[in-house]
Amino acid sequence: MLEQAVIYTFVALVLIGGILAAFSRQILYVIIGLGISLLGLAGLFLNLGSPFVAAMQVLIYIGGITVAIVFAMMLSIAMSIRPPDPNPQKLGFAIACAVIFFGAVAHLIRGAQFQQIASPASEKAWSVGALGHALLTHYNVVFEALSLVLLLAIIGAILIARRALPKENS
Amino acid sequence: MTLESYLLVGAALFSLGLIGALSHRNLIALLIGIELMMNAASLNLMAFNRFVVTDPTTGQIFVLIIIGLAAAEVAIFLSIILRIYRAYHDIDAEKLTKLSG
């Protein structure tokens, strides 16, 4: 019974964070909404059987990406001090799109019949060891490609944000 | 919770991210909307991983790759935002219209 309450708490965190992030005018509240939503999502991942992915979500998203977004907000502070007035037509159009999308997907989910497996796989298949083994044997190429993408992203980010050297005439 | 409820939560999060991405003027809020949409997709994948898939490492690795790619994308997006701020001193999406027309 308490487990159900905990699961619903995590779902509530996800949705409250999403609402904060979608409708706030102050940029710091949008970022806090993202943080709350990611925390709730980590709880849901834990409930879906994988504590490792939940820990990675907290480590990378909350510890890394949210902090980086906070830094970018600090460095581009002009717009965060005086938030602009919302444009009601834009907000109305966005809400209409979202409602149509949600309606379509909910209809699809209601009508679909998924081939669910009878019981979850063994304890060994869900362990971190199995994950590591799969990452280095079956999904080897994806792993290496991801590390290459991250390297390129770091180099690209440094190059784009670099201040022009005084010797260049641009 | 059943598979359908997880998928509905994922769809709700995706639509909230869509509202955020379409209606905000601040570029950082736009980025956050896109991040919420990616997270909704990973929630869907983890739900299918638990209820439908026989080998559970597939979904987990998929979600880890999505998290890694989101990190790379945020890095590039933020450095572009910094560059734009340095050039125009403003990150309002409605004012940055130099390429249009």
Place this chain on the structure above:
Amino acid sequence: MKTDIVQLFENPYLALGVSIAIIMAYLSVNAIMLIWLERKLSARIQRRIGPQRGPFGLMQQIFDMGKLLSKELLTPEHANKLLYVIAPILVFAPVVALSSLFPITSTYIFHDFNIAIVLILAISGINVIGIFLAGWGSNNKYALLGAVRSVAQNISYEIPLILSVIPIVMITRTMSLYDITLAQETYPFILVQPIALIIFIISATAETNRAPFDIPEAESELVAGFHTEYSGMRFGLFFFAEYSNMIFACALATVLFLGGWRGPLLPDAVWFFIKVYALIVLMMWFRWTFPRLRFDQLMKFAWVVLVPLSLINLLITTLVLKIV
């Protein structure tokens, strides 16, 4: 053989309540004792005597606690009330949550996770957000500057911290703290990974904002950094969080590098605490020996010295493990 606290009290919710109570009690007493230790140690290092009221100056702590508790809780006028109040909780909560993972004795532990190290590194990343909210919510430019510097310092030193823990995981092939302590049967890992221990202690000192890396909260630099506007017990909570973080980092270092509860004659728990407090005395010794680093020196040290060093250490460990 180990006994979980959950196996001890059959009901898991009762076990949860008892473990929270034990940890909070221990951390409170510990913070008070560490403030006294710091004052006495700093006094002796500076060739003076330090607090003298009561035996060894211990009564001074009681008066200090009374002073902190009786101070008025001022809130600045235009501060963002919600963020201002939530920030100390966010800085303090991860430490309390994670303190139950340490194996203090060989037979009775709180709980044993098989991904303990990843959990520790992940949840201690939430401190950073708390520090930023404290700075922003205070509506004070000095607090904000201190908060931004502290966040930059924290995320820069997180990388050598994580990279110095990974060789240990590679050697023992497990991420559970209990199994890592068991694996140090013949020799503690300080003999195999001395550089990793040095990098870990330096990064931990920087992560907890202790000298010589205490630019964000230095008294002579930025008024008081991100906790400028906090008074009374809220300030006490930040202080409490800092000392709890210190003991957390030292406990992690003893479990990973010094062999946890192993030792010849005394019981397990006593050896664990002897090692933890020895490392804390080392961290306090740093504070009163080294001058404070300037902020750009601090960042340069992290990125130019520590990160390559920890990467080279990781590479050498991989090669040795593969070849030997």
